[in-house]
Amino acid sequence: xxxxxxxxxxxxxxxxxxxxxxxxxxxxxxxxxxxxxxxxxxxxxxxxxxxxxxxxxxxxxxxxxxxxxxxxxxxxxxxxxxxxxxxxxxxxxxxxxxxxxxxxxxxxxxxxxxxxxxxxxxxxxxxxxxxxxxxxxxxxxxxxxxxxxxxxxxxxxxxxxxxxxxxxxxxxxxxxxxxxxxxxxxxxxxxxxxxxxxxxxxxxxxxxxxxxxxxxxxxxxxxxxxxxxxxxxxxxxxxxxxxxxxxxxxxxxxxxxxxxxxxxxxxxxxxxxxxxxx
Numbered sequence: 001x002x003x004x005x006x007x008x009x010x011x012x013x014x015x016x017x018x019x020x021x022x023x024x025x026x027x028x029x030x031x032x033x034x035x036x037x038x039x040x041x042x043x044x045x046x047x048x049x050x051x052x053x054x055x056x057x058x059x060x061x062x063x064x065x066x067x068x069x070x071x072x073x074x075x076x077x078x079x080x081x082x083x084x085x086x087x088x089x090x091x092x093x094x095x096x097x098x099x100x101x102x103x104x105x106x107x108x109x110x111x112x113x114x115x116x117x118x119x120x121x122x123x124x125x126x127x128x129x130x131x132x133x134x135x136x137x138x139x140x141x142x143x144x145x146x147x148x149x150x151x152x153x154x155x156x157x158x159x160x161x162x163x164x165x166x167x168x169x170x171x172x173x174x175x176x177x178x179x180x181x182x183x184x185x186x187x188x189x190x191x192x193x194x195x196x197x198x199x200x201x202x203x204x205x206x207x208x209x210x211x212x213x214x215x216x217x218x219x220x221x222x223x224x225x226x227x228x229x230x231x232x233x234x235x236x237x238x239x240x241x242x243x244x245x246x247x248x249x250x251x252x253x254x255x256x257x258x259x260x261x262x263x264x265x266x267x268x269x270x271x272x273x274x275x276x277x278x
Contacts, residue, residue, distance in 0.1 A: 029091035041148070047084065051134045054081060058110075058128045059170060062177075062190035071118045074128070078114030081131075085111060106130045129174035135163045156245065158237040165230045172223050173197045179219065180211060201227030246272045 032043040054077055061070050085108065092098040099105070113127035152159060177193035180186075186209040187193050196209045200223040211220050243255040250268035260270055 026090055029087055033088070033091045050080070050084060055132050055134065058114075058131050062129065062170075062174070074114045074117035078111050078117070081111045082115065103133055106133050127174075129170050132167045132170045135167055157243075158234065161230070161234040161237045165227075165234050168227060168230050169194065169197055169201070172227070176211070176219065176223075179215065184211065184216075186210065197223055197227070200224050201231060203228065244272060246270065 032040050034040070057073065057077060061074070064070070085104075089095040089098055089104075099108070107130065110128050110131040110133075113130075117128075173190060173194040173196075176196055177187060177190050180193070181188065187196065192209065196211070198204075199206055199209070200220055203224060211217065244258050245254055246256055247254055248256075248263040248265060248268055248270065251263060251266040253263055253265040256263065256270060256272060258272070260272060262268065263270055
């Protein structure tokens with residue numbers, strides 16, 4: 001590619017030419033969000049670090065009482081994330097369509113709940129947990145991890161399954177806490193809600209914490225059905241024979257044995273990249 005404007009589905013191999021550098025912020029943002037160059041990859045790794053730090057803070061803060069310091073950190077973090085969110089939209093050719101995506105709407109709700117935390121004094125704090133959906137957000141980042149990190153390339157499916165299970169756990173725990181802590185003596189804090197969610201998901205069911213009423217029972221059913229499905233998917237990814245993701249040029253079959261020479265679907269010759277094994 002010659003370094004011109006980066007399209008929605010394309011990446012650039014080098015920065016935009018000099019004629020674009022001062023004329024279009026959007027061109028540079030697209031380059032940083034989608035290009036395969038080391039500076040652009042470094043930028044996206046920086047965004048990943050920001051996501052992990054923000055999610056780590058949100059999860060950790062859920063276990064402690066609300067204080068003035070926590071509310072101040074929430075608001076400051078919300079400002080940083082709102083700026084990143086705006087740049088992300090500016091990098092898109094269709095910002096409004098990008099904003100309308102469910103994951104982006106959920107992220108915006110989480111950011112606003114952080115910004116408004118001092119005014120709400122901890123009310124609706126469970127909405128911050130929606131920020132954990134950012135773990136699933138970027139196909140481009142997954143592609144970067146796949147090419148740069150051998151561990152991720154070997155365990156991509158298990159890593160994504162674990163991320164999905166973790167997101168489900170924290171979102172459902174936030175929902176349990178928000179709907180139960182005012183009336184249920186067994187749910188006094190976020191840790192109690194997480195404990196109930198995990199015991200329900202694993203079908204352990206100790207019985208020391210329950211969700212009374214029709215709403216509570218229905219929520220328990222959702223946790224058990226959806227959670228067990230995600231848990232089994234993770235177990236399947238961990239214990240089934242190792243496969244690699246490589247598209248067959250003939251029949252488009254994606255999963256193959258690491259040492260496969262021919263496609264099991266059509267018999268075509270495969271040239272699966274391999275960096276060698278110790």
